[in-house]
Amino acid sequence: MSLDPSPPVGASASVFFDRRELDPILRVYGRMVAQGEWRDYAILGGRDAAEFAVFRRSGDAPAYRIEKRPALQTRQGQWAVIGEGGQVLRRGRDLPQVLRVFDSRRFQVVE
Template identity: 80%
Template sequence: MSLDAPADSPQGPVFFDRRELDPILRVYGRMVAAGEWRDYAMLPGKDAAEFAVFRRSGDAPAYRIEKRPALQTRQGQWSVIGEGGQILKRGRDLAQVLRVFDARRFNVVD
C-alpha cells in the first residue's frame, strides 16, 4: 500500500458481486422477455462499475446501471442513467433504484 493513497480508496477495479448482479439480471431478463432489450455489457473501472443495456447490438446503451462506491455515504452508490446521460434514479439501495424500470412507461403495448 502506498503512503500517497488515501486509506479509504478501493484496492483495484470496482465491480459487481453476485448479490448485486442477481437483481440486475432479473430486471434484464424481464426486459429481454418483453422484447425491450437485446444485449448488455459489464464494464469494471477504477472509480465505478457499469452494467449497460442495449436495445439493439451496436447501438449506444439505452440505460446504464452504475455502481460508484465513493458516493455511498453521500447520494448513494447506485444510479440508473438514461440514454441522454440524465440520471433517472440514484440511491443507496439497489432494489429501490431498479424500481425505475417498474414504471408504467416501460410496459410493452401490443
C-alpha cells in the same frame, strides 16, 4: 517464486459487481428481454465505478446504464440508473429500490 494474489503496491482495486448485486440486475434484464425491450448488455469494471449497460440492439449506444460508484455511498448513494441522454433517472443507496425505476415505466419499442 512468490504467488501473492494481492495487487501490486500503488495499484488500486477495481470496482466490480458481486453476485448479490448482479442477481437483481439480471432479473430486471431478463424481464425486459422477455418483453422484447432489450437485446444485449455489457459489464464494465473500472477504478472508480462499475457499469452494467443495456442495449436495445447490438451496436447501438446503451439505452440505460446501471452504475455502482462506492465513493458516493455516504452522499447520494452508490447506485444510479442513467438514461440514454445521460440523465440520472434514479440514485440511491439500495439497489432494489433504484431498480424500481424500470417497474414504473411503460416501455414501448419504436421502429
